[in-house]
Amino acid sequence: MKTTSSDNNKAYWRANVSLLSKLLVVWFVVSFGCGIILVDWLDQFSLFGFKLGFWFAQQGAIYVFVALIFIYAWRMKIIDRQFGVSDDEDEA
Amino acid sequence: MSTQMLTYLFVGLSFALYIGIAIWSRASSTKDFYVAGGGVHPVVNGMATAADWMSAASFISMAGIISFVGRDGSVYLLGWTGGYVLLAFLLAPYLRKFGRFTVPDFIGERYYSRAARIVAVVCLIFVSFTYVAGQMRGVGIVFSRFLEVDVSTGVIIGMAVVFMYAVLGGMKGITYTQVAQYCVLIFAYMVPAIFISIMITDNPIPQLGFGSEVNDGSGLSVLQKLDSVLLDLGFSAYTEGSKSTIDVFAITAALMFGTAGLPHVLVRFFTVPKVSDARLSAGYALVFIAILYTTAPAVASFARLNLVDTVHNTPYAEAPEWFGNWENTGLIAWQDKNNDGIMQYGSGAALSPTKPSFKGNTGAHGERLLNNQPTESINEVYIDRDIMVLANPEIAGLPGWVIALVAAGGVAAALSTAAGLLLVISSSISHDLLKKTLLPKITEKQELLYARIAAAAAVCIAGLFGIYPPAFVAQVVAFAFGLAAASLFPALLLGIFSKRANKEGAISGMLVGLVFTFSYIAYFKFVAPELNSAEHWLWGISPEGIGTIGMILNFVIAITVSRLTAKPPQSVQELVDNIRIPSGTKATANH
Numbered sequence: 001m002k003t004t005s006s007d008n009n010k011a012y013w014r015a016n017v018s019l020l021s022k023l024l025v026v027w028f029v030v031s032f033g034c035g036i037i038l039v040d041w042l043d044q045f046s047l048f049g050f051k052l053g054f055w056f057a058q059q060g061a062i063y064v065f066v067a068l069i070f071i072y073a074w075r076m077k078i079i080d081r082q083f084g085v086s087d088d089e090d091e092a
Numbered sequence: 093m094s095t096q097m098l099t100y101l102f103v104g105l106s107f108a109l110y111i112g113i114a115i116w117s118r119a120s121s122t123k124d125f126y127v128a129g130g131g132v133h134p135v136v137n138g139m140a141t142a143a144d145w146m147s148a149a150s151f152i153s154m155a156g157i158i159s160f161v162g163r164d165g166s167v168y169l170l171g172w173t174g175g176y177v178l179l180a181f182l183l184a185p186y187l188r189k190f191g192r193f194t195v196p197d198f199i200g201e202r203y204y205s206r207a208a209r210i211v212a213v214v215c216l217i218f219v220s221f222t223y224v225a226g227q228m229r230g231v232g233i234v235f236s237r238f239l240e241v242d243v244s245t246g247v248i249i250g251m252a253v254v255f256m257y258a259v260l261g262g263m264k265g266i267t268y269t270q271v272a273q274y275c276v277l278i279f280a281y282m283v284p285a286i287f288i289s290i291m292i293t294d295n296p297i298p299q300l301g302f303g304s305e306v307n308d309g310s311g312l313s314v315l316q317k318l319d320s321v322l323l324d325l326g327f328s329a330y331t332e333g334s335k336s337t338i339d340v341f342a343i344t345a346a347l348m349f350g351t352a353g354l355p356h357v358l359v360r361f362f363t364v365p366k367v368s369d370a371r372l373s374a375g376y377a378l379v380f381i382a383i384l385y386t387t388a389p390a391v392a393s394f395a396r397l398n399l400v401d402t403v404h405n406t407p408y409a410e411a412p413e414w415f416g417n418w419e420n421t422g423l424i425a426w427q428d429k430n431n432d433g434i435m436q437y438g439s440g441a442a443l444s445p446t447k448p449s450f451k452g453n454t455g456a457h458g459e460r461l462l463n464n465q466p467t468e469s470i471n472e473v474y475i476d477r478d479i480m481v482l483a484n485p486e487i488a489g490l491p492g493w494v495i496a497l498v499a500a501g502g503v504a505a506a507l508s509t510a511a512g513l514l515l516v517i518s519s520s521i522s523h524d525l526l527k528k529t530l531l532p533k534i535t536e537k538q539e540l541l542y543a544r545i546a547a548a549a550a551v552c553i554a555g556l557f558g559i560y561p562p563a564f565v566a567q568v569v570a571f572a573f574g575l576a577a578a579s580l581f582p583a584l585l586l587g588i589f590s591k592r593a594n595k596e597g598a599i600s601g602m603l604v605g606l607v608f609t610f611s612y613i614a615y616f617k618f619v620a621p622e623l624n625s626a627e628h629w630l631w632g633i634s635p636e637g638i639g640t641i642g643m644i645l646n647f648v649i650a651i652t653v654s655r656l657t658a659k660p661p662q663s664v665q666e667l668v669d670n671i672r673i674p675s676g677t678k679a680t681a682n683h
Contacts (some may be wrong), residue, residue, distance in 0.1 A: 006669075013672050017589075031174045031348075036340050038162075049304055049313045057166035058158075058389040059299060062173045062360055062382050069180045070374040070638055073174075077368055085676040086368045 005084075012083035021074055023068050030056060030064045095492035098594040102493075102500040104275050110269045110507070134369045136374025137361075140267045143504070144512040145276035145357055145377065145383055147223075148230025151278045153279060158392035158478030159399075162322075162330035167223040167343045171573070173378065173385055174344070175351020184361040186588045188370035189671045193268055194520050195358055195580065202587040204664055211602050213520050215579040218606070219354070222572035224513045224550075225557030233478055234499055236421045244365075250503070251555040254510050255548060258315050270448040270512070273504040278383060280501020284485040284494050285387050294476060298390035318397050327439045330393065335634075342637030349643055350573025353581030359516055367674035385536060395484045402487055403473060405439040411435065415484035419460055422448060423476035426459050429466045433457050440469030452557030470674065510554065518547035534612035569611055574639025578605035583644040586654075591668050595651060596657040601650030609642035 027066035047055050080086040150172070158165030190198055195216060200209025235246025253576050285298040293304040294315060302314045310317065319329040336342075351357070352631055361370045402412060408426060418424040425448035426435055433456070443464035451461040482502060485494045521542070577603045586593035586601075613635045633641060659665075 001144065002650050009669065009673055010185070016672075023181065027174065027177050031170050032344065034339060036166075036170075036337060036344060048300060048307055054315070055165055057163060057385055058169055061170055065177045066375070066378050066382050068177055069371075069378055072181060073371040073375055076371060080368065085673040085675040087368055 008083055009085065012079065015083070016076065016078050019072070019079065026064065027068060030061045034061065044055055055070055095495050098492050099499045102496040103503055106272075106500045106504060107425040109272055110253070110472055113269045113272060116268075118402065134373035135376050136271055137267070137369075138314075139274045140270035141243070141357065141373065141377035141379055142380035143270035143277065145172075145381055145509070146274075146277065146505055147509035148234075148389075148502065148506035150279065150384065152230050152233065152481050152502050153478050153532045154393040155388040155395065156477040157486075158389055159396045159480050161334075162478050163332060164335045164340065165389070167340055167347060169385055169389060171344045171347025173381060174201055175348035176374065176378045176381065178348060178352040179357065180371060180378070183358060183584055183588070184370045184374050185357060185367045185674065186671045187584075188361050189367050189674060190667075194516070195584070196493035196520055198587065199580075199583055199598070202515075202664065202667065203496055203583075203598045204661060206323050206593050208583075208599050208602075211599055212580065212583070213577070215602060215606055216520050217517055217574050218610075220517045221550075221553070221577045222575065223354075224510055224517075226552045227506045227510040228554050228557055230478075231503065231510070233421075234482065234502040234506065237418065237423075237479070237482060237499075247555050248553050249549050250507065250510075254507055254514060254554075255551045261669070270508045271344065273508040274380060276504040277501040277508075278365045278380070279293065280497045280504070281384055281387060281391075283497060284488070285391050285394075287490050288488045289390065289457070289495065291667070292394055292397065296314070299386050302393045314393055314397065318393055321397065321400055330396070337628075338631065339634050339637055342633045342640045344637075346574045346577050346637050346643075349386040349577035349581045350575070350639055351583060353576040353579070354573070359519075360586075380538045381438045391481065391484060395480050395487065399475070399480075400437060400482070403435055405433045405434060408459055409433065412487070414459075414488075417486075418479055418483055422450060423479045425450070425462055425464075425474040427462055427464065427466055427472055427474075428455070428457070428459070429470070429472050435473055437473045438469065438471040438543075440471050441467055442469065442471040442474045443467060483590055499636040509601035514547050514550045514554065516552045518543045521546040571636070574642065575606060576615065577639040578609040578642025578646055581652055582643055586647075586650055588671065589670070590651075590654075591665050592653045592654055592659065594657055595662045597650040597652075597654030600653050601646040603648030605642045608645055609639050612638045612642075638648070 001059065013066070028056055034056035041053070043051040043053040045052040052061070077086070116375070122291070154165075154168050157168065187195075187198060190201075194210045196212035199212040228250065231250035232247040232299060233248060259597075282298075284297055289298040290296050292306060293302075295304045296308050305311060305313055306317050312320070315330060319332075322328070324328055361373065403415070415424060415426075419426070425443065427443060430436070443466070443499065449463040450453075450682065451463055453461055455461045485498055582605065583598045583602050586598065612630070616635045629635075630638070630641065
């Protein structure tokens, strides 16, 4: 089984890496982007009484981080099943 | 009951709880000792990871630093949480699939080399000790204030407790104690934050409170008021940055990649049953962490506002009780430069040298007299940043039980992280250094004994660091992250994502990263501290952020050297293929 499924595993890995890249772009944009590089520019807008850039740096980015990890865990569970490499049956 | 009695009671009760759990879940095998038998539920594991993760630096120091530097303090918030994302995405699931006890285990096997394993052990011990030193200092501060003993005695009490459960319980004991510690520390952090948020803004949610209007009728929000108050006193505005963008970028990146490479957090993911659980567990951990991390900046701004309100232009004779209490620990000092008996607070260092040195007698108003020379600055008050969170409920005038609760929380935070780190140090010595390298013939029982001896020795060394502390808690910790980012993270990442990475590349990369980062930090902090300013730094990057450059160097060297030398053997390439897919996860291997 191991040798015949090697193409399948490669495709699985590509799907994983592509999902990771998309999520890491979001990760970079909210933290290094909004929280650091664009912080002064964003400060002209306001949200809940905060300057927007300041809010991203001290609050917003953290909320997005939490969401990203759960999105990854959820999407990967689907991808795992799609490629038949899920660890669900291991417990049996 | 007095605050003092309540503090003894709360700290005592929480200790009894931790020790009780440690005894109840005592480790009986090396597997229990190292990875808690490998069968911990993701939510429980997430909570333990959060306690492990949120150290004295997060609990005690972080809000204090943000409080004094304002927006620049975001590096800690972004760095420590953003690194978690990297950990969950890039490392945790694969290391769980690999399924051995320690980080050097992975590096040793993936790079098929005893030398690589030893280099990893050296990096790990280095990083862990730097980190644990900060924790012990945190324990010392908490005890010195709340139990009214001096810092050294406080550290020794802390050592005894850590020793009890890290040495006897191992990972199994630690996992369940850390769950208890998380509950204690988050409760202790949130209660005063909610109280103070209601007092200042009428909004019970601190995360929203520090953006809301202050209820003094001025119509200004907390941050606007803070900006204007600080500008009046000659500070820079709270919501503006003063560090260069590149330095903020580098420090944040060093903290992020360091987080992902931190051995005591990585080893946490060896304790869940499945790969999908490892992914989920990281998510729960971050939820538990985010509760504290989004509250910290609120606490920071409230504390600063309250501090200015209560201290500035207050006659010393009328200073609140907490001022004198903290003055007794040596973490607050006042020097009456203009002899008016009134405390003036402002920007600039109050004293020269900046840390107070007390004469032992008191002055006209009852203040402790100092050996320090007064500076040109009008500022008369020295305040150690590390006290802000602990003193915050007292500054806001909250009831005694809240103050006692914060003391118990601070101790929980420091002890949980210290225990996790000591465990990593001891397992890497007994497992990687002795069992896998020097004494391969020892039995499991002997290995467990060596692990306990190593943990005991590590406790003593860590205690020494706590009694003779190197610097601010969070600063010391920040260096540990720089070193982890520059040494361990690239080796781990390439080990999973590049099949071409080989032992020559990994070893040279780790060594260059570690040596470069360590020398840069040592040069500016110890050899030539007078040159430690932006114009002397490489590209304007401070020692706190240099781990980022160390990491890039590590990557470049590891990839180049790997290309120029032989491919890794077939068996290693198959190992990489295997850890990339979740199915077929075994319980953490027992040797």
